[in-house]
Amino acid sequence: MPDTLSQTFAALADPTRRAMLARLADGEASVSELAEPFRAEMSLPAVTKHLKVLERAGLITKTKQAQWRPCKINPLPLKDASDWMQQYRRIWEESFDRLEEYLKTVKAKKKAQGKKNDRSK
Amino acid sequence: MPDTLSQTFAALADPTRRAMLARLADGEASVSELAEPFRAEMSLPAVTKHLKVLERAGLITKTKQAQWRPCKINPLPLKDASDWMQQYRRIWEESFDRLEEYLKTVKAKKKAQGKKNDRSK
């Protein structure tokens, strides 16, 4: 019984499931509609399993409509995961700043080098 | 060999590894320093394995210093994962707006109800 955040990240750690979420971002879809892009690569039960992972993570909710199971995206866990990540924003921005700084010094050096080599006729 | 994003999310799907990242956000730390908070819960080889997962995901880099292996956080994959998530920002903001709207109508209804029940003497 892992915590919510772990379940969310685990659910996102699969390209098939991320593609399904992307599809659901455009609106509800039934299981077979979600399965359609993967029909060549995997069977329907495999799709059902992926959806179950997304459901247990709270990223989607399945409803009933005749013999269809329309799925709907639930963005809350995504927001929570995103909020968690923002903790580290400071760090990647710092590291980007350091990179910028470094590139500036490299460019400065290059310029000096250029001058040194400037024996144009 | 899963894609980068999958490896990142998989690495983040474990509270121990997230705690290690949090520690590394405050600066470099050796393996045993990183292990310290977990000494009661798990052995050193377990820690080594977690670090290997983080390393393969590109979230940390290990260097050498005598018999120590100082680890440093590398925020790039975190930024990429965060950027990916921002796709869904629209959705959770929309759903928040809908919730707000709903709460407004509920409050309005409550008020009306209150009036109806107002037979104070």
Place this chain on the structure above:
DNA sequence: CGGTTAATTAACCACATGGTTAATAATAGT
């Protein structure tokens, strides 16, 4: 050299994950 500290590797185990095929359920439509 010999001992200590830091960390990894090896070998193993239980359990989860991602897939399969075959069988089953549930609803719609005629």
Place this chain on the structure above:
DNA sequence: ACTATTATTAACCATGTGGTTAATTAACCG
């Protein structure tokens, strides 16, 4: 009632994950 469609469940398999203990490597220190 029968058949087709949609989806799930069951049973199975290979591989990955998270942990263990014991052995090994590598560097320092006296």
